[in-house]
Amino acid sequence: MTALLSFWPLFRRQIGRLGLTLLLSVLTLAAGVALLWVSGWFLTAAALTTAGVSFNLFGPSSLIRGLSLVRILSRYGEKLIGHDATLRLLSTLRSWLFGRLFPRVPLAGRDLRHGDLVSRLTADVDTLDTVFLTAFGPLLTAALIGAGMAAGLFMLLPAAGPIYAATLILALIGVPALLLWLSRRIGAELVEASAALRILTLDRIDGHADLVAFGAMAESDRDFEAATRRLARARRGLGRAGTLAALAVQALAGMALIGTLWCGITALRHGEIDGPLLVGLLLAVLASFEATAMLVRSVGKFGAAATAAQRVRAIAQMRPAITDPKRPVALKQGDLAFNQVTFGFDPARPVLRELSLNLLSGERVAITGESGSGKSTLLALALRLHDPQVGSIEIGSTDIRTVSQADLHAHVALLSQNAPVFLGTLRDNLLIGRAEANDAELWSALEAARIADFVRALPDGLDAFVGEAGRTLSAGQARRLCLARVLLSPAAVLVFDEPTAGLDRETELDFLGDLAAATRGRSVILATHAQIPPGAVDKVYELADGRLSSRPSMRG
Missing domain, CATH: 3.40.50.300 (P-loop containing nucleotide triphosphate hydrolases)
Incomplete structure (x- = not known):
């Protein structure tokens, strides 16, 4: 993680666009939560009212349409600005890396094969430039949406607030921490296996004629299949870890929903809350856990991103084979x-x-x-x-x-x-x-x-x-x-x-x-x-x- 944080100065150059992307992401999910909240309240209130003719249909329906429009526009803006920031960050990362690589060329004597260098300059940089959209962004979005939902529950249904907060903390911190611990090794293996497969692919392309001429294709095929199986195992392992984490989050969402329902029924019996509001809160609780589900899908990226950061930083920090003297002298014409x-x-x-x-x-x-x-x-x-x-x-x-x-x-x-x-x-x-x-x-x-x-x-x-x-x-x-x-x-x-x-x-x-x-x-x-x-x-x-x-x- 230290290697990943070392790239913060480069990410900071796009802090305005990344911050706006985060704001739009929060607005999108908040609009979704509010949409379910209002829809649940509206439908329940309309069904329970005994004076349907006098029930105000236009206000809630207009609010639903407005929230839907906000959700669509903010989602579009999030994608547009987020991808623009990512492409700019990609340019910054590549410029930074090539600027540090040029003084270190040639890399003679370094334990770095051509295919591995290509992998670090392409796949590893690509992993880094999307880390905000796929990891940091969803984490911050889920935390902000969860905090807002918890605050709403503490005000409207205080008894359900601690239950929701406890399940939310487990979903936001406990499950991701466990997944991060599990996926760090798997993510590292995934990056290394992908790099190994790229190296073999480049070797087979560059040396195809020699492999055929010397009858070495069978051995090359075995090496390639072994590398493919290694990569497949890493992907399956990461997929299993993500599936288990998603299952845990869904279980926590169910616990939050049941806890809110239990407290809500008690409050309803005591006249502390009405039915439409309870239904709206239940649907909002479910919608708020959408953010934590996104987080689980994203946390698995941290292991790969951390390994990619280490690999990119390793070549950027190589000691140059040739350096300028501290006080260079002028070069004169001559033999x-x-x-x-x-x-x-x-x-x-x-x-x-x-x-x-x-x-x-x-x-x-x-x-x-x-x-x-x-x-x-x-x-x-x-x-x-x-x-x-x-x-x-x-x-x-x-x-x-x-x-x-x-x-x-x-x-x-x-x-x-x-x-x-x-x-x-x-x-x-x-x-x-x-x-x-x-x-x-x-x-x-x-x-x-x-x-x-x-x-x-x-x-x-x-x-x-x-x-x-x-x-x-x-x-x-x-x-x-x-x-x-x-x-x-x-x-x-x-x-x-x-x-x-x-x-x-x-x-x-x-x-x-x-x-x-x-x-x-x-x-x-x-x-x-x-x-x-x-x-x-x-x-x-x-x-x-x-x-x-x-x-x-x-x-x-």
Whole structure:
């Protein structure tokens, strides 16, 4: 519960809308209680009167119609404002979480699988953003309606007041507390089982071809069925606990009704109350317990919400792998140097060993080597996505650990093999490289990346919609668009991580052949498996056993 309460500052931003939702919820239930009260009184009084012609039918019937209208309008307003507040809260939660997650990326070395991360960013956040509507709101509504009904009984039928209050307290506190105690473990199991099933689902989708090729589908099916059964058991357990709690609330409602009837009959015999009022009170007592029934359905959500809060807070509180120095120094232009760098995700098994490299300003070098040799790791170190265990990396004789990450990333830009094309227009994608770039600068970058002619041929030009993941572009066009985005960056050092992966040989040669002209005046590190065409780079190094060795470059 502590984890759940830690999100209060985020909920407080929507306190106005949530408070109005609560008010409308109370008004809806109060109108329902009053409606039954008046209806019971009206029908009984009309039946008992001996002067039907003189009985006022219009006043009570108008009141019934008015209460019905109030109930309809308040229910509509509650749903409208409540869901608006929930959607706003969802946006706040996601912004808060992503804002804390970005400084913690990459999550290398953390015990957090991709599927589990997806589950926390989606299902767990969704559980949190609805917790007011499904848990806190019904609890407060039931308490307010119950308190109002108890006050009415104490005034109109004092003998029934203690009975109603006792049953109400048990329904509002006793039963939910027991259900919360029972559902906390089940709710936690439900969240964990749901997350496990999502992880398996993502693994089966991503690895389907390999599972089929290696004949592992049967074992995967068994794991999937086991995860499904685990989730089903958790849901059944939560359902059983909720059913028993609902049964207990209905029993308490029956006790309150019988107690009120018993006291009411006694009061009726003594002339302290009349028949129509007694019937109205009985129906109102039943209606007031509707709120407690809603509460029982909601309390089961607390266990899942508490677990979801713990899981979301856990990734938000991860210690960032890389942090800015307390007093960052200014980064100056200059050579990029790796000085006796040793690094490994497992320090006992370093990927790079005493590696040294000096990249002069404006120089272009290629790093070749087998998969897993550490090429991508070397580039990640240049971007300070990790820090070396031994040695240092300097730009202009300044250790990059002493500068701010924002300053470093303005100086070093990356084009990776998985560089994404984002949903939106070509202009939207380009402006990620430099938000203040004008059209002339956009076209200049497109020209340098040799994709300007293609863009000009599109009906909407820069405002052409590229679709999700750039599906309207060929692989080569998508890669050149990403290159243009990188070229828009003011970075003096450009690092390319397998930029031609997945391209056919002709497209690959064209891309690499254009790289020298496109990056003229900037320092370049190109990590690639590809055969490098003449003139693309100034030097070629091979990375093996964690160290670099020079290879002859092919100049044009």
